[in-house]
Amino acid sequence: MAPAHLFNVSDLAAAHPLGTVSPVGVLLLALQAWLLLVLLVRLMPGYSRRPPIAPRTVPRRDTRVSVIVTTLNEVTRVGPCLEGLMQQQEPMLEVLVVDSRSTDGTRELVEAASRRDPRIRLVTDDPLPPGWVGKVWALENGLREAQGEWVLGIDADTVPAPGLVGAVIDAVEQDGYDVASFSPQFRDQTPAERFVQPAMLVTLVYRCGAAGATQPPPDRVLANGQCFIARRDLLVQYGGYAPARASWCDDVTLARHLAANGARVGFLDGSNIIQVRSYASLAEMWREWGRSFDLKDATPLWxxxxxxxxxxxxxxxxxxxxxxxxxLMATGSVQLSGAPNAILWQALLVVNGSALFIRLFMLWALRGCYAERGWSFWCSWLSDIAAAWRLTLSTARRPKAWRGRQFSELAAS
Structure with a gap:
């Protein structure tokens, strides 16, 4: 539920001797109207956004792509990812699975896949140095081994569709991007996850704009590390993955760093080329995704x-x-006509009604991001308060752990 200090019903309804509404109501209306206008400005480019990227059905031989998959005890999740990568045609040159000394059978699974497809190679990263997040360090190790002109980071919990690699190269070349990432389609979620996670996803759209729309300013660029491609020479030129070494949202931090240095960065709809099953339960999603979805380390605190x-x-x-x-209208406490404060109540209805209409439209617009929907997805707008509360917690707290690893030094920084 919303904290009580955010609004007070009695303050809104209280009338002064002259019949005017409390300044609390006026300030709330002004804040909502201003932020609703900001939201509309952010969402408007989405009407001309590029449609979802389609898989490429024929190979390309005019460039080469190195795929990097980072793993740490991913034996239960990396199998479908490797199967999807083995179905890729050219321009995929190699798959570098950079493992951080897994002990659950991940390494054996990758080695078995390598025997089936020699393009897959197991790489063990160097010991994690101070000041680095484990995944970012693994990506840096993969970059050192990569031979392709393009480097494509793929998360172990994703399922690449056949033709993904060629599709992302087509997309970046068509729009002239140096760097691009692709939003996935979520699959195999529990009904509880589908009730809460879409509301959390909408907060990202509200804060950064729609995928596939006009490139925003560098400090509003959004990225998805589950499918993130960049020119290798550009990455090396601007420090590899090191600029995001201590970031809890390394994908966004790196994308904004490159955009600030003049790179053209895109964020496109990849729901037709990659699926993801990131979490096993609502509790895990609430904890792990909520850890960083406020985009800390990539966005100023204010x-x-x-x-x-x-x-x-x-x-x-x-x-x-x-x-x-x-x-209040039902009890007669509020009159929409004939009262000195009627205009304010009418304005509150218009502003909040418009905001709710936009929210429901966003639910319809994001339906393709979910392989399964059902009643819980269509009712997910009812969990918006929970999503806002999780964003508040994420903004107020510094994480201390990620995927079983403790990062006390980063948490204290």
Whole structure:
């Protein structure tokens, strides 16, 4: 539930001797109207966004791509990823599985895949140095081994469709990108996850804009490390993965770093070329994805709190406020005509009704991001308060662990 200090029904309804509404109501309306306008500006380019990328059905031989997959005890998840990569045609040159000394059978599984497809090679990363997140260090080790003109990072919990590698090269060359990442389609989620995770996903769209839209300013670039491609020479020129070495959202940090140095960075809809099953339960998703989805380390603290205010104001609160106003109207406490404060109540209805309409439209627009939907997906807008609360917690706290590894030094920095 929303913290009580965010709004107070009695303050909204209280009238002064002159019949005017409390300044609390005026300030809330002004804040919501301003942030709703900001949201509309961010979402408008989405109307001309590029449609989902289609798999490429024929090979390309005019360039080469090195795929890097990082692993740490991924035996239960990496199999479908490797199967999907073995179905890739040219321009895929190699698959470098950079393992951080797994003990659960991951290495044996990768070695078995390598015997079936010699393009797959197991690489053991060097011991993790101080100040690095494990996944980013593994990517850096993979970059040192990569031979392709392009480097494509693929997460172990993804399922690449046949034709993925050729499709991402087609997409970046068509639009002239130096760097691009692709949003996935989520699969095999529990009903509980489908009730909460779409609301968390919407907060990202509200904060950064729609995938496939016009490239935003560098400090608003969004990225997805589950499918992230870049020119190898560009990565090397600007420090490899080191600029994101201590970041909890390394993909966004790296993309914004490269964009700030003049690279053309894209974020495109990859729901037709890659699927992901990241978490085993709602609790794991709430903990692991919630750890960094405030985009810490890539966004100034003041802006992250402004984003929190936006999510509360135009995503989480419109439905409760509409219910409150409706209940006050039903009891006769609010009049929409003939009262000095009627204009304010009408404005509150218009602003919050518009915000709720946009929210429901976003649910429809994001339906292709989910392989299964059902009632829990279509009702996920009812969990917007939970998503806003998780964003608030993520913004207020510094993580200490990720995928079983402790990072006390990073947590203290």
């Amino acid at each position: 802006r992250r709190w402004l984003d929190v205010a936006m999510v509360w104001a135009v995503q989480a609160l419109p439905l409760p406020l509409l219910l409150i106003v409706g209940s």
